[in-house]
Amino acid sequence: MLMGVIWTLMIAVSILYGCSNGAADAVAQAALDGAEAAFGLCFSIGGAICLWCAVMELMKEAGLAARLAAALRPLLKRLFPKSAEYESIMEPLSANVSANLLGLGNAATPMGIRAAQGMARLGEPGVASDELCRLVVLNTASIQLLPTTIAAIRGAEGAAAPFDILPAVWISSAVSVAVGLLAARLMEGKRR
Numbered sequence: 667m668l669m670g671v672i673w674t675l676m677i678a679v680s681i682l683y684g685c686s687n688g689a690a691d692a693v694a695q696a697a698l699d700g701a702e703a704a705f706g707l708c709f710s711i712g713g714a715i716c717l718w719c720a721v722m723e724l725m726k727e728a729g730l731a732a733r734l735a736a737a738l739r740p741l742l743k744r745l746f747p748k749s750a751e752y753e754s755i756m757e758p759l760s761a762n763v764s765a766n767l768l769g770l771g772n773a774a775t776p777m778g779i780r781a782a783q784g785m786a787r788l789g790e791p792g793v794a795s796d797e798l799c800r801l802v803v804l805n806t807a808s809i810q811l812l813p814t815t816i817a818a819i820r821g822a823e824g825a826a827a828p829f830d831i832l833p834a835v836w837i838s839s840a841v842s843v844a845v846g847l848l849a850a851r852l853m854e855g856k857r858r
Contacts, residue, residue, distance in 0.1 A: 707819070710821070711818050711819060714818030715772055718769070718773075722768065734764045735761055736760070739760060742759055745797075745800060746797045748788060748795075749781075749785055754784055755781055758777040758784070761774075761777040763804065766809070766810065767810065768811065769813045774805070774808075782801055786798060796854045800850050803849070807843040807846040808839065810835055811836070813831065817831075
């Protein structure tokens with residue numbers, strides 16, 4: 667809500683300033699150009715998201731998603747030992763991490779919410795458990811092997827090689843997950 671107010675104020679001040687300086691035509695043209703560019707970008711990203719969601723569905727039907735999730739289970743069981751006892755939590759958790767690895771954050775969100783709801787039921791009402799905090803960190807930082815959304819944006823903006831950022835994405839996402847999980851572990855110790 668506060669951000670909505672801030673953005674509205676910024677836009678209103680910008681329009682008023684432009685009009686008071688006699689640049690109302692330029693302000694109107696910039697608004698139309700920006701809207702057109704935003705539509706084009708949303709349209710290209712939407713297409714890429716549909717493509718990668720379809721790829722994820724094909725992987726699911728072919729059993730590859732289940733294999734990837736199974737390969738992640740040992741690591742997830744170490745990160746989430748209490749939740750590992752419950753298949754109703756581990757299944758969406760594994761699928762969530764798999765989708766995030768493939769850069770499909772939008773497809774990962776519903777599964778992450780299901781896993782978080784299951785973890786919340788295990789803990790004290792109204793209090794986020796350590797495992798739930800780790801899940802939030804893991805989802806926020808998420809290691810991405812294929813940053814599909816970023817590649818779609820780069821492709822829509824005319825990048826010749828949208829995936830040439832892979833090494834930087836791998837390093838930065840791995841470091842962010844490691845630092846986030848370390849910080850979560852340190853905070854666990856401080857709270858106790």
